[in-house]
Amino acid sequence: MSTFLLVHGAWHSGRAWDRVVPLLTAAGHRVFAPSLTGHGDTAHLLSPEVGLETYVDDVVSLILAEDLTEVILVGHSFAGLVVSSAANRVPDRIGHLVYLDAMVPVDGETAVDVMPITKTLLDAAAASDEPWRVPPLPELPAPHGLFGVTDPDDVAWVRSMLVDEPALAYRQPVRMDDPAADAIPRTHIHCVGLDVDGITRRPVPATQPNGSPSRIRELRSGHDCMVTVPDDLAALLLELA
Template identity: 65%
Template sequence: MSIFLLVHGAWHSGSCWQRVVPLLESAGHQVHAPSLTGYGDKANLLGSDVGLDTHVADVIELIKDKDLTNVVLVGHSYAGLVISSAANQIPDRIAHLVYLDAMVPEDGETAVDVQPMSQHLIDLAVSSGSGWRIPPLPEQPAPFGLFGVTDPADIAWLRTMLSDQPVRCLQQPAHLDNPAVHAIPRTHIHCVGATPAGITRRAVPAIQPNGSAAQVWELPTGHDCMITMPAELSELLLKLGRWQLVVNEPADGRDRTPVIGKAHRLHTPGHDTSHRRTGRIGRPG
């Protein structure tokens, strides 16, 4: 059994994982998908003082309170900053970091540094009149939709879980000054179906901080893949879960290095099935 902790991104709540959680649980894994402070069942706590540090504390508190270890920590979008900073403080409890169409910061970087368009979002807070509340992004014409969601029923459901985002979340820096955090394996999952103008993605270095080859997977869908492609996303996460079972087995002298194969793009009929990367990848990095 692996332990998955799924961390939602800006504006969302833990409810966005509702289609993924049962798929992981039915495979025998333990899954946690909390709402961060200011969202979902914690929406009443939304305030100008809520920032990246608040959300990092949320994740660390849950892990410590439930005494979780060997956690596969998944961060979507903005939560790439959250999981990075959380792992920096408790690296001994984290088995794997998964950046799901997420911001991937260096030490001391803010969301604005990683994704320059974030400054535009901060400017929206000023225009909203509050000075600190960033309203959810508006729906766009297909194929972009609302966070990449285009089905009308799914959009209506998504709207029920959205809250404003405090500007401090985008202004506070991530901290990765603990050398131990760089030893944690990483996997990057990119949603490549539709990317709105102004959104940029940093190239993933060929060699990850722990010295292993980069593992980059792609899903042919929009940003909120947990809503639009939950089965395909779960398939990728389950691969990591199976790898985690291998590396956690008692040593018996056998080679435990898993063979994952090539980084690949999961596909559905009608989508390009070509590999984006062709290098052989062993242990995820």
């Protein structure tokens, strides 16, 4: 039995994984899919003081409270920053890092460094009545939809979980200064086939920090692959179990 910890991206909640969790548990594995502070059932805790470090605290606290080891830690989108810093804090408890169509940082970088278009979101928020709130990305014309989701019922479901993101989450830097974290194997899963103007993926180096060849998998899907192709995503994750 393996342990999966699935971390949702910006604006979403732990509900984003609702179609993937049953597939992993049916295969005999333990799965956690928490909502980060200010999201899901803790949406009322959203405040200007919530940031990347808050989210890292959420993940690390769960790992320690449940005494989890050999965790397959999956970060979707913005959560690539969250899982990177979390692994840096407790490298001895992480068995594998999975960057799921995610931001992939190096030590000291912010979300703006990894994906410069994020600054546009911060600038727009700064000009609003509540400059600390960053609203979700809007739905785009087909075939892009809402985070790559186009089915009307699915769009409505995804929209029902979205909340504003605190600007501090994009401004706080990732901490990846523990050499022990470099030994953790990594897998990168890229959603391909629906490029969005202004959003570019940082190339994955040929070699992982642990010296082994980089492991890259692809899913033909929009960004929210856990919603649109949960079976395909679960199959890739189960390869790591």
